[in-house]
Structure formats: C-alpha cells, structure tokens
Amino acid sequence: MxxxxxxxxxxxxxxxxxxxxxxxxxxxxxxxxxxxxxxxxxxxxxxxxxxxxxxxxxxxxxxxxxxxxxxxxxxxxxxxxxxxxxxxxxxxxxxxxxxxxxxxxxxxxxxxxxxxxxxxxxxxxxxxxxxxxxxxxxxxxxxxxxxxxxxxxxxxxxxxxxxxxxxxxxxxxxxxxxxxxxxxxxxxxxxxxxxxxxxxxxVNETAAVSTATDGGTNETESGISSLSEFFSLSKTLLASAFLVVFSIVMFSGLYYRGVLTFLPSLLGDIGIIAPIEFYGRTIEPANYLYTGLLATGVGGQYVGGKLTDRIPVELGLTVGYAAFGVVALAFLPITALGLIPFVLLLALLGFVLFFVQPFYQATVADYTPASVRGLSYGYTYLGVFGIGALGTPLAGAALTYLSLPYLFGLLAVIGGAAAGLSLYLLTAERNR
Known part of the structure; x- marks a missing residue:
C-alpha cells in the first residue's frame, strides 16, 4: 500500500x-x-x-x-x-x-x-x-x-x-x-x-481510476445533476448485469437479518446451552456465543477481502452463498450432536456471513463504471439493509405461525437463490 x-x-x-x-x-x-x-x-x-x-x-x-x-x-x-x-x-x-x-x-x-x-x-x-x-x-x-x-x-x-x-x-x-x-x-x-x-x-479520492486525457468523458466525474438523470442512470444500471448483483445482495440482506435478529433467543431455547448460576448471578451462555459468532466474522471479512484479488469474485460469491444454504440445513441436526459440533457450526456461520461481504462489494465495482460508483453502492445497501430488513418480519412470521424447521428451510432457500445467481454471473463471465 x-x-x-x-x-x-x-x-x-x-x-x-x-x-x-x-x-x-x-x-x-x-x-x-x-x-x-x-x-x-x-x-x-x-x-x-x-x-x-x-x-x-x-x-x-x-x-x-x-x-x-x-x-x-x-x-x-x-x-x-x-x-x-x-x-x-x-x-x-x-x-x-x-x-x-x-x-x-x-x-x-x-x-x-x-x-x-x-x-x-x-x-x-x-x-x-x-x-x-x-x-x-x-x-x-x-x-x-x-x-x-x-x-x-x-x-x-x-x-x-x-x-x-x-x-x-x-x-x-x-x-x-x-x-x-x-x-x-x-x-x-x-x-x-x-x-x-x-x-x-x-486523501486523493480518485487515485485508482483512470482519467480521460483524449478529450473524452472523465470517468470519475458524475453525470448526475438532475432528477431526470438520476432516473436515467438508475434505469441503465438496473438494465445491466448490476440487476443480478442487486438481487444477490438483496438475498444476502434477507438471510443476514433473518438469521441474526432472533438468534440470541433461539440459542437460549436450545437445551445444550443452559443458563449457569455463578455466585448468585445467572450467566447466559447464549449471549456470549452470539458475541463470539459475530467476532468470527472478523476472520471471514479478512479472508474474503484478501481473496478478492486472487480468485474471481463470482466464484467467491458462489461458494459463500452455497455455504449459507448448507449451514441453514445443518443447523437443527447439528444441535443433536452436542455442544462442540454446534459451537463449530456457529463459528462457520459467523465466518461465512461476513466472508461474502468483500466479494459483493468488489463485484459492484467490477460491474459498474466509476462515474456512478456511489449510486451503485447506494442501491447495493438499499438491497442489503433496506429490502434486507424484511428478513426480520419473515423470520418472525415463520417462528410465530410455522416452526423452527420452516425458518431454517426458508433461510436455505434464500442462500440457494443467492448461490444460483452468483453461479450465473460466474458462468456468464467465463463465456464472455
């Protein structure tokens, strides 16, 4: 650097x-x-x-x-x-x-x-x-x-x-x-x-992108100067392969909120993680496991970020989201195997949840021009945190009106859909 x-x-x-x-x-x-x-x-x-x-x-x-x-x-x-x-x-x-x-x-x-x-x-x-x-x-x-x-x-x-x-x-x-x-x-x-x-x-905010010197348009200059141009550029973005990327990050947000929002209470309900009495005070291991799960995301972010320069970003997305589906399907069966296998599964969940983030961030950069990079990331996080916020009521409805297996089945479908779209991007890139 x-x-x-x-x-x-x-x-x-x-x-x-x-x-x-x-x-x-x-x-x-x-x-x-x-x-x-x-x-x-x-x-x-x-x-x-x-x-x-x-x-x-x-x-x-x-x-x-x-x-x-x-x-x-x-x-x-x-x-x-x-x-x-x-x-x-x-x-x-x-x-x-x-x-x-x-x-x-x-x-x-x-x-x-x-x-x-x-x-x-x-x-x-x-x-x-x-x-x-x-x-x-x-x-x-x-x-x-x-x-x-x-x-x-x-x-x-x-x-x-x-x-x-x-x-x-x-x-x-x-x-x-x-x-x-x-x-x-x-x-x-x-x-x-x-x-x-x-x-x-x-800082030099545009040091890594090329500046046109032949009389053409400077790629780093935004053309968004009016509402009509905003809609025009948005239409152009969403009519390109970026629409697939947007769909992928939307599914990522749904899974993220769907699995994390209710996980502390779900962990507390699992028999192998019982409260502990310590000198008159109750320690809730579920809360510490939840924090530990989030902490393992540090490794996922770091490894994912480093790999964006070493493997195709579409491949990283495909592997990561496929792991989403596998973890969701394995979650309930693993609880029957004991505490250690379950803790390892939680660590894997924390790792893959954040492993995919550098990959979809880099994918946005690869599939959009620098001149509308801000707008592209704006739509990306509209998908992740805006539409993705619907994962919370989806999970709540599944737990209230159905049952725990249905929730994790839904999460597996979401992970599989994101993996399928990522595989489509990988295949399209290789055939280009």
Missing part, C-alpha cells in the same frame, strides 16, 4: 467500525427502554425499525451525493451525525423535561415524551449511518490501488465494531447501574473524536 492507500484505509476502517458499533448497541438498550418507559415490544420495535430502515433507505441518495460531492464530506457528516444522535439519546430525559409534556399521542397511542426524543435520535442515527457505505466503498474502489487489502482491513474493522458494540455497552451498563443515558453519552465520544481525526486526513 502507498501513502494514499493507507490514509484512505485508515479513514474507512475508523468509520466502518463505528457504524456497526452503534448499530449493535441498540439491541442492548431495548430491554431497558421496555422496563423504564412501560411500553410494549411492538412500539419499541417499530421505533428501532425506523432507524434501521433509514440505514438502508437513505443509501441511494447518499450514493448520488458521493458521486457529486466526494466521499470524505459524507464520511465526516456520518461520524458527526452518529455522535450527535448518541448525545441526543444521553440528553433525552433533559430534553423531555424542557418540553414539559409527559406523553405524546400518536394515532391514539400514548407515548412517553422521552421515548419520542429517543425516536428522533434513532432517526438521526439512521440518516447519518446511511451515508457511510456508498461513500466509504466508493472511496476504496476509486482511491485505493491495493483494493483487496483495503477491503480486508475495512471489513475486519466493521466486524470488530459489530462485536465490540454490544460487549462495550453491556460492560458500561454493568458498572453504571444500567444508566443507559450516561452510557450513550460516553459512546458518543469516539464518533466525535473520529470527526476531529478525519478532518486532518488528506
């Missing part, structure tokens, strides 16, 4: 780790919100769902802004907005007190005013976080020459944040007597420090 590569890689590692740190802190706060606000899972779930959906729904607009304004300003805005959202969370009680109204009424449902402030904070987080992936991934593919290594380090940083977020929040809550407001204020500090650090970094 040259100096510019290292500067870009350091910036995106910082931002990526913080995005996923904050994303996985919210589930730790949810039980406290339920007990302190005296509300229902449906209301809190809807509120949190708003923020998570904006994480994906805002990505196409973030892609357009990336192509027009560059990546670094959006990364700075992302960090500042996420830090500000956690400051807002931490001050939610004070702000609610200043408003002077104890409850808000929405569609006949009474909601504590502080919970309304929490909702605004989650909206701020979702909008801010949606800026990152189109900006960060565009910066890597347009500015870094050693792209595979950058993807590896970038993905590894994201997974460290994914595992560190819930662990850090849990530890802070333990020492601060479950005062989630103070914890939120403490967690705001890394993002605000990150803003101060990122401002000082100088």
């Amino acid at each position: 040259n100096r510019n590569d290292r500067a870009i890689t350091g910036l995106v590692m910082l931002a990526h780790s913080l995005v996923h740190t904050y994303e996985f802190v919210f589930p730790v706060f949810i039980p406290l919100w339920l007990s302190q606000f005296g509300t229902t899972e449906a209301i809190v779930g809807a509120i949190v769902g708003i923020g998570l959906s904006l994480f994906g729904l805002g990505a196409p607009l973030a892609g357009v802004l990336t192509d027009r304004r560059g990546s670094k300003p959006l990364i700075l805005a992302c960090l500042f907005g996420m830090g500000g959202s956690f400051v807002l969370l931490g001050l939610s009680s004070t702000i609610a007190g200043l408003i002077g109204i104890s409850q808000l009424s929405m569609s006949g449902i009474a909601i504590p005013t502080e919970l309304g402030v929490v909702t605004i904070a989650l909206i701020v987080w979702g909008v801010s976080a949606s800026l990152y992936h189109p900006a960060g991934l565009s910066l890597i593919t347009r500015g870094v020459e050693a792209r595979g290594s950058a993807f590896a380090y970038h993905g590894t940083a994201g997974n460290i944040g994914t595992a560190l977020g819930p662990l850090l929040a849990t530890i802070l809550l333990f020492f601060l007597s479950n005062n989630w407001r103070v914890v939120a204020l403490i967690l705001a500090v890394p993002a605000l420090i990150g803003v101060a650090y990122a401002v000082r970094i100088n």
